[in-house]
Amino acid sequence: MESEDIVYSKAYRLIKPEKFEEVILEHTINHNQVVVQPILASICHADIRYYTGQRRKEALQKKLPMALFHEGIGRVVKSKDESFFKGQRVVIVPNIPARRLKAPLINEKSSSYRRIVKDNYLPDSFFLGSGYDGIGQQHLVLPTENVIPVPENIPDEIAVLAELTSVSLQAANYVSDYFNDGRIAVFGDGPVGYLTAATLHHVFDISKENLLVFGAIDERLAHFDFATTHLVHDFNFREEANVISVIECTGGKFSNNAINQAIDLIEPQGKITLLGVSEEHVLLNTRDILEKGLTVYGSSRSTEDEFKTLMNEFQNKAFQRTLKKLIPNKNEVIRNVQDLEKTMDKAMKSKDWKKTYLSFKWD
Template structure:
């Protein structure tokens, strides 16, 4: 079958023909992949930034962790499901006391286990979450990034009546903006850096307080929208440490800054100012397992309104083109869909030796 893989510990990806997965082991189910989104993490793996070198011992590995598919086995057989990509070990102290959210020994689909940029993938049955019937495949792939956005607002706390700055207009930032507005934020301002297509998607989502810091400093860019008033909450979804440094002076005394981006470099932070202003810096990563059905229902309820979040749907065989679109910021969210030819029954693409990097 066709698969989009990270094959070596260096920049680049390859489209390759690989054997399909075998029969499911106990507790596993086989998923026929319908659609998989390209995530910012996948772009970092392609670039081979240091934050993702932990996957080196598992190479080659098929990428892809934001996906929807049809379960072929188990209690969800025949149904569409999304799959939580973080797989708990089942053996540590947290897992044995039935607290899987606290598991510290995890593996990840599309990182340290074969992922879903392929027609078929094996996954733990416990990680499958049924998809509402009225939710299109392309939007169902947003469940994972929207769950990250959902968790960022859980970490932030009650945002009703607050002025919120969202830094980063990608899928997670878009999700934070939508959820903050839905939760009653008084104002949501979103910043990007040379991100015209993503800012345009946010306009289509109903946001107008949009700024581009490629042309002026953040403080100057947001001033027309705030009249110089500070923000109550900042949510960082850029992965750029300097964005945090730029945002803290715009945060009110005792305000909260939630960091949800994955950063390739350390942050140089003026802690004295942070302490004297009693600001809070909070990290946010993955949500609880219980959040996933809520996120999927939200996607289903708002499917028509959220449609602008997906800009490109391409066949898996054009996966390298999809990565190029995402890298060059010409897309908001790229979704790859396997075709019947990709399962290996007929020739679909050139041999793996002819496949090249996405860059």
């Protein structure tokens, strides 16, 4: 039973590694908030790390129990903002600054900072599926800024890639002022590397000749037909010329090699953006960072600005054809906790390069 300002949400909460529990959550709907029912989600490697218990013990203790997933789309169920209508298809922006959840201060800027800090770097922000219940629930109550309409000519399976692509877009923006001065390299042949390279090609018009992608698996690199590809184990990074910006997308145990290879590769006063996530500390060749005068950026998550840009860019049919390579042959239907556990068990063992999609059936 629901009142005008309360909505109940069936949620699949991860209570410990490899174990979900169905619970009912109660959400209050405040001014300028929208109720969204998720219809399609994509599994991120971060979700797998939570499910398998590969996060640090203290992180799991702090963040569980929690509904997973932060890559997704849904339909509007109810809105206190007249610019949205029931049944409207929207993409979900998972990064929520705390100021947006504190009615009536939703539209006020934080006064605790003397300089402007982007929403995705504010320490008091919330992120769906990371210490805050994510998309794996029946109803999300979100600020209007976290709900972006999906144009009719963007299919669901393309729109759900917006979150991961938005992370790539933000990383590219850090080095975009160098794009006309030389070549750009991407390290990583997984989905993040692919979407980053695709964004550079389709959004920033980087040609195949000026876009280098380095990876470890030939079969994966074959998908990057819009870029010049190289295997890392047989490439001399110190001999390549005119690479002035790099985006590292490897993460995990491969971060150490990839970042140091990027340092070997890049020209003096070049820019490197680090996008891959590692649970361990990474050793860097600081001598060459200093001698070359390199600028190194850390990039994490994104804001609604990147999502809005992508809802325009995703309407490009050529971009859609590139993105379709990551779409699975079928979506996994999720009707209950058992369906979700079976799907996560399969996903954690899968070596498939493509994404895993969850099609939620709530009734």
